[in-house]
Amino acid sequence: GENVEQHPSTLSVQEGDSAVIKCTYSDSASNYFPWYKQELGKRPQLIIDIRSNVGEKKDQRIAVTLNKTAKHFSLHITETQPEDSAVYFCAAADSWGKFQFGAGTQVVVTP
């Protein structure tokens, strides 16, 4: 069936180090891959997204890479800061607007 796998489930990093979260998807019709950040008790917020015709996208300290052949995409956070601590969700969507989410990664940035 269609699903998105996300790893790791928890990630602890020292402030200033990089964090990498990886997702794989199975639906070859997926062509849109957003990443959401959810702080405790708050709503998910889009932090970056990538379309299927692009291999990499960067926005300041955040970057996302996509490998359509291998059906995996990754989120990279550089120079992590305590405010980066949150749960991060990846998602894959097809042209019909059907979204599949990963299970989330709890990122903890320690000073």
Place this chain on the structure above:
Amino acid sequence: DSGVTQTPKHLITATGQRVTLRCSPRSGDLSVYWYQQSLDQGLQFLIQYYNGEERAKGNILERFSAQQFPDLHSELNLSSLELGDSALYFCASSETGMNQETQYFGPGTRLLVL
């Protein structure tokens, strides 16, 4: 504040009951999405509406139904509630519902079934 509103914020009810969750999209957005977030299931896409019509369906149970009204607000109806339905229910909206648009999430409705 995303501009998406949801009511109520919290809801406590008993098994077997029926509840209705309400969502108002951002001004100008035609599409509404519903999601369920529980501790053990993560974020689950339930259903999407565009301009009053169902557009995409995810893992929505038959006991659940939704609709989008002419004024574009949407309601999610949950019936024959079970303990496992306890979760945070989010609504999100986007301008046209095309899959490569940013979705803006509401604050959520926390449902507790006792």
